[in-house]
Amino acid sequence: MKSYLLPEFIIERNDYRCIRCEVCVRQCAFEVHRYDEEEDEVFADESKCVGCLRCVTLCPTNALVVRENPTRIPQNYNWTMDYLMDAYKQAETGGVLLTGMGCDRGYPIYWDHIVLDASQVTNPSIDPLREPMELRTYLGAKPDQLEIKSHKGKASLETRLTPQLKLETPILFSAISYGAISYNTCESLARAAHELGTYYNTGEGGLHKNLYKYGKNTICQVASGRFGVHADYLEVAAALEIKIGQGAKPGIGGHLPGEKVTAEISRTRMIPKGTDALSPAPHHDIYSIEDLAQLIYALKEATHWEKPVSVKIAAVHNSAAIASGIVRAGADIVALDGIRGGTGAAPTRIRDNVGIPIELALASVDTRLREEGIRNRASIVIAGGIRNSGDVIKAIALGADAVYLGTAALVAMGCHVCQKCYTGKCNWGIATQDPYLSKRLNPDIGTRRLVNMINGWSHEIKEMLGGMGINAIESLRGNRLRLRGVGLNQKELDILGIRHAGE
Amino acid sequence: MKIDLEKKGDPRVFARINDKARIDASNLHYRELNAMVKEAASEGVKTMEIHNVFGQRYIGSGVRQPVHIDIYGVPGNDLGAFMDGPTIITHRNAQDGVGNTMNSGTIVVNGRAGDIVAMGMRGGQIFIRESVGYRAAIHMKEYFKHKPVLIIGGTTQDFLGEYMAGGVVVVLGLTKGEKEVKHQARHIGTGMHGGAIYLRGEVDDRNLGKGVSKVPLDEKDRDVLRDCVEGYVSYFGGDADEILSSHFTKLAALSHRPYGGLYAY
Numbered sequence: 001m002k003s004y005l006l007p008e009f010i011i012e013r014n015d016y017r018c019i020r021c022e023v024c025v026r027q028c029a030f031e032v033h034r035y036d037e038e039e040d041e042v043f044a045d046e047s048k049c050v051g052c053l054r055c056v057t058l059c060p061t062n063a064l065v066v067r068e069n070p071t072r073i074p075q076n077y078n079w080t081m082d083y084l085m086d087a088y089k090q091a092e093t094g095g096v097l098l099t100g101m102g103c104d105r106g107y108p109i110y111w112d113h114i115v116l117d118a119s120q121v122t123n124p125s126i127d128p129l130r131e132p133m134e135l136r137t138y139l140g141a142k143p144d145q146l147e148i149k150s151h152k153g154k155a156s157l158e159t160r161l162t163p164q165l166k167l168e169t170p171i172l173f174s175a176i177s178y179g180a181i182s183y184n185t186c187e188s189l190a191r192a193a194h195e196l197g198t199y200y201n202t203g204e205g206g207l208h209k210n211l212y213k214y215g216k217n218t219i220c221q222v223a224s225g226r227f228g229v230h231a232d233y234l235e236v237a238a239a240l241e242i243k244i245g246q247g248a249k250p251g252i253g254g255h256l257p258g259e260k261v262t263a264e265i266s267r268t269r270m271i272p273k274g275t276d277a278l279s280p281a282p283h284h285d286i287y288s289i290e291d292l293a294q295l296i297y298a299l300k301e302a303t304h305w306e307k308p309v310s311v312k313i314a315a316v317h318n319s320a321a322i323a324s325g326i327v328r329a330g331a332d333i334v335a336l337d338g339i340r341g342g343t344g345a346a347p348t349r350i351r352d353n354v355g356i357p358i359e360l361a362l363a364s365v366d367t368r369l370r371e372e373g374i375r376n377r378a379s380i381v382i383a384g385g386i387r388n389s390g391d392v393i394k395a396i397a398l399g400a401d402a403v404y405l406g407t408a409a410l411v412a413m414g415c416h417v418c419q420k421c422y423t424g425k426c427n428w429g430i431a432t433q434d435p436y437l438s439k440r441l442n443p444d445i446g447t448r449r450l451v452n453m454i455n456g457w458s459h460e461i462k463e464m465l466g467g468m469g470i471n472a473i474e475s476l477r478g479n480r481l482r483l484r485g486v487g488l489n490q491k492e493l494d495i496l497g498i499r500h501a502g503e
Numbered sequence: 504m505k506i507d508l509e510k511k512g513d514p515r516v517f518a519r520i521n522d523k524a525r526i527d528a529s530n531l532h533y534r535e536l537n538a539m540v541k542e543a544a545s546e547g548v549k550t551m552e553i554h555n556v557f558g559q560r561y562i563g564s565g566v567r568q569p570v571h572i573d574i575y576g577v578p579g580n581d582l583g584a585f586m587d588g589p590t591i592i593t594h595r596n597a598q599d600g601v602g603n604t605m606n607s608g609t610i611v612v613n614g615r616a617g618d619i620v621a622m623g624m625r626g627g628q629i630f631i632r633e634s635v636g637y638r639a640a641i642h643m644k645e646y647f648k649h650k651p652v653l654i655i656g657g658t659t660q661d662f663l664g665e666y667m668a669g670g671v672v673v674v675l676g677l678t679k680g681e682k683e684v685k686h687q688a689r690h691i692g693t694g695m696h697g698g699a700i701y702l703r704g705e706v707d708d709r710n711l712g713k714g715v716s717k718v719p720l721d722e723k724d725r726d727v728l729r730d731c732v733e734g735y736v737s738y739f740g741g742d743a744d745e746i747l748s749s750h751f752t753k754l755a756a757l758s759h760r761p762y763g764g765l766y767a768y
Binding site for chain 2: 089090092093094095096097098224225226229230231234255257258266270271272274275276278280284285294297298299301302303304305347422423
């Protein structure tokens with residue numbers, strides 16, 4: 001069948017600059033570039049290009065430009081080129097469309113319509129370069145009250161505290177499984193979390209034996225497939241997370257195709273090599289909040305009540321009520337993943353049409369838990385669309401205890417968000433199991449890039465806090481008075497619980 | 504946060520002679536009971552009798568030593584969840600979630616068990632004397648030397664072996680009495696992509712899920728069945744040869760990549 005698909009990208013090669021070094025040929029796993037010795041020319045098959053810019057970035061003479069194919073059907077607001085090409089692709093294959101990364105549709109990004117406050121005249125701002133500034137964050141249930149006993153002038157805490165995660169900055173790395181990303185990427189995340197005094201999350205693909213040494217900085221996930229979940233895995237973790245849903249694909253399970261289940265993945269997930277790793281849509285032992293409580297306590301029991309248990313859900317219409325149930329079911333942390341949350345593979349239509357923006361979910365969950373008087377019983381960690389420190393600090397002022405970074409962390413390691421993770425051919429060596437590609441990400445460099453970025457963000461957060469005259473992140477948490485909306489309607493402002501700029 | 508173990512000091516609740524212990528679970532919360540079991544196991548107790556169990560959950564979870572636990576009474580949900588090593592003999596029925604995500608060890612139920620028996624089980628053995636509820640062996644999987652085995656003396660409800668990725672399930676249908684049994688559970692093996700289900704007697708094709716088919720038994724299957732049935736008989740009595748002389752149906756996955764063709768790449 002003749003394919004009607006047009007190339008998404010046009011590749012322009014400046015022949016005067018090109019030195020025929022063939023870097024582009026070697027770097028492209030999609031086999032776009034080809035060197036013809038006889039003609040001494042480099043040709044490009046543009047139909048295969050995914051726009052990851054690996055060739056452009058590594059071209060030593062800057063001879064390449066990759067740009068979007070400007071070809072369009074006659075102007076049509078309804079039928080965009082994306083939708084047209086998708087329909088052709090499905091007419092040609094009969095399959096479900098797949099994609100990677102987070103939703104790229106134009107839903108409102110509320111972070112970009114929220115602005116922060118700063119001190120002027122009436123209260124002094126603080127300079128974090130000269131004065132102490134506290135970003136340390138503890139995640140876990142906080143007691144309703146503290147009982148302190150005094151004996152011979154010495155005070156002691158009588159209340160038993162539940163286990164907490166201690167973070168040096170309110171940023172964690174999101175759940176990304178070994179299988180979705182390469183071993184080197186996992187190692188970079190683990191080492192960066194260790195160096196930064198925070199945590200990374202294994203996702204549902206188990207934990208590679210070599211990474212057990214970073215257990216104190218590891219949140220181990222328990223998802224519906226229960227891949228790699230065994231006693232050692234539960235015991236080595238700093239915390240456990242029950243994955244109910246993911247922002248990129250709320251309500252559905254996952255299929256790691258058999259060709260990605262290599263020998264190492266097989267060992268880590270504890271499934272036979274080459275078989276599909278299927279995660280059912282629900283946990284079949286959880287059909288209710290009571291059942292969720294049962295699994296939360298099963299995990300606590302299996303780990304001797306020494307670790308906080310998080311429950312991660314996708315942000316959906318009824319998140320606030322669900323989150324209330326999760327807290328009452330005994331979770332120490334509620335993780336919310338919004339519609340822009342990333343993925344290694346999801347059906348395109350689900351990624352782009354299911355779920356709600358994280359800003360609205362966060363505000364409504366925080367409000368609901370406060371109204372019910374149970375906000376202290378669990379921490380809130382949000383994920384799905386955090387791009388910089390500005391988003392982080394706004395999230396915290398809206399009510400989050402900390403944020404999960406998924407895409408942003410991959411971007412720090414070189415990801416160019418081409419959304420082709422599901423092909424397993426990531427030219428940046430991140431979302432691949434191909435040994436030739438995955439060695440492109442050196443874990444020393446990956447770690448360094450992650451640490452650098454988070455250190456930069458942390459400093460920016462300190463500056464913004466100082467600007468508001470606040471010297472501890474704790475004082476900003478849920479402090480929505482320090483936020484104002486710009487260009488939002490009254491309903492949006494009400495849900496976000498903020499006033500409009502100028503008010 | 505550790506639970507108080509002060510009740511362990513009460514000899515009416517916890518009594519120990521050498522490596523044997525006896526626990527009276529009458530008024531114990533599951534946290535107290537399980538903490539006691541864990542501590543006893545770590546102190547070198549090899550066999551435990553737990554009496555008056557009344558729905559306490561998670562018995563055997565988090566115990567890493569290969570202890571032998573006899574349970575008198577009815578244990579609660581998630582018996583042996585994430586279990587790694589112990590042997591648990593329940594002298595009456597069990598509830599839902601027996602052997603949830605179990606890694607190794609043995610669970611024997613002298614009676615019935617509820618739903619999702621052996622969910623996500625990766626290793627070890629579970630023997631149920633009578634029937635079980637819905638979704639038994641869902642997402643059971645195997646991995647190298649880990650090969651989970653679930654033997655059910657009676658029958659099961661629907662969705663047996665859904666998403667099953669490995670391991671062995673044997674359903675003997677002995678509670679049905681007659682020699683030739685016909686299994687009525689529906690959607691058996693939906694999404695199955697590994698492992699084997701052996702049913703004594705017959706099952707209609709319409710009761711099978713997509714991606715599963717009946718395959719003839721070979722000598723290897725017969726050996727597996729013999730091991731399973733002999734194990735069953737050793738716990739619950741009966742004549743292994745007589746059971747094995749019946750007709751058996753084997754169900755296996757058509758593909759280990761059931762959804763390989765679902766997507767447009």
